Amino acid sequence: EKFQTEHTEIKLKIEDFLRELPEALHAMDHPSGDGANTYVVSRATRNAGITMALSGLGGDELFAGYPVFKRTLSLQQKKWVGGFPRFIRTGAGKLIQLTKPGAASDKLTEIMKLGRFDIRATYPISRLMMQDESIAALLDVRTIPANQVRAHLEKFNVLPGYKTLSAVSLAEMSTYMQNILLRDADQMSMAVALEVRVPFLDHQLVEYVLALPDKFKFPYSPKKLLVDAVPGMLPPELVNRPKMGFTLPWKHWLRNELHSFCAEKLTALASRPAFVREEVLQLWNSFLAGDPRVTWPKIWYLVVLEFWLNEHRIDA
Secondary structure, eight states, rough: OSSOOOOOOOOOOOHHHHHHHHHHTTTOOOOOSSHHHHHHHHHHHTTTTOEEEEOOOHHHTTTTTHHHHHHHHHHHHHEEEEEEEHHHHHHHHHHHHHHHHHHHHHHHHHHHHOOOOOOHHHHHTTTTTSHHHHHHHHHSOOOOOOOOOHHHHHTTOOOOOHHHHHHHHHHHHIIIIIIHHHHHHHHHHHHHHHHHEEGGGHHHHHHHHHOOGGTTTOOOOOHHHHTTSSTTTOOOOHSSSSSOOOOOOOOOOHHTTTTTHHHHHHHHTTSTTTBBBBHHHHHHOOOOOTTSSSHHHHHHHHHHHHHHHTTTTTOO
16 A cells, blocks of 8 residues: 555465475475475465566575574673683573573573684574584484584684674575575575566675674664665554564474374484484474474474485485
């Protein structure tokens, strides 16, 4: 009504998703826990007769829209915590885990163990799906590969006084966005003949925004710099509402409509020689029992991995 544009709502039902899920998994040439989301939305868009779509991908990464930006600034201001002995910090973290168990507490505990709180040390933890010890427990190997995000961030030349939010933007863009979001968007949209364009990643815009100081981008409101660039155009009720991520009801589906599919794949994965059967099945059972430390992505990513390994006849 405000912009006098034509708005079309495409409703996605669980039946639609389940029907298209096998096609989404078949379209992957690289295992991805997020790819199925992009495929189903792209398919629905293409079925509506649309051949080219605009994506907001890159907006959060460039304009400090994710919580990790605010957390990183907060950690920079709490460097004094690192002055406490490691055993005190570790103990405080474990106390947090006991009083409020969950993935967020697990990550905070990992950060409390660090010897330093700069972005090269703290950022990789923000994107961890599982801690190293949890991964090692699932695998029948002595050592696990080095965390590539951690190795990548160590190459960052973050100088004193460098723009903290721009450093986080670069970390986001060169890891999660580049290797997951952009790959999924391109691969899954092309699988259904839909062209997706990402205007927020125009190189001139990226260069300009990364060069700006933090004071213009401090995230006390969602993507403030972007909102300020179009004064009066965006309704306040949209600007000031809580951030809404794009999430499908995976937790419910994995325990209900997708239960048998997940159980079958996880049982097959647990039987592979590279995995510890008891640990894989215990993770699944903990999720079904409602353990807050076992989030649905930890389960779904393993399901997708087994599907991909089987699809490509890879023995592991």
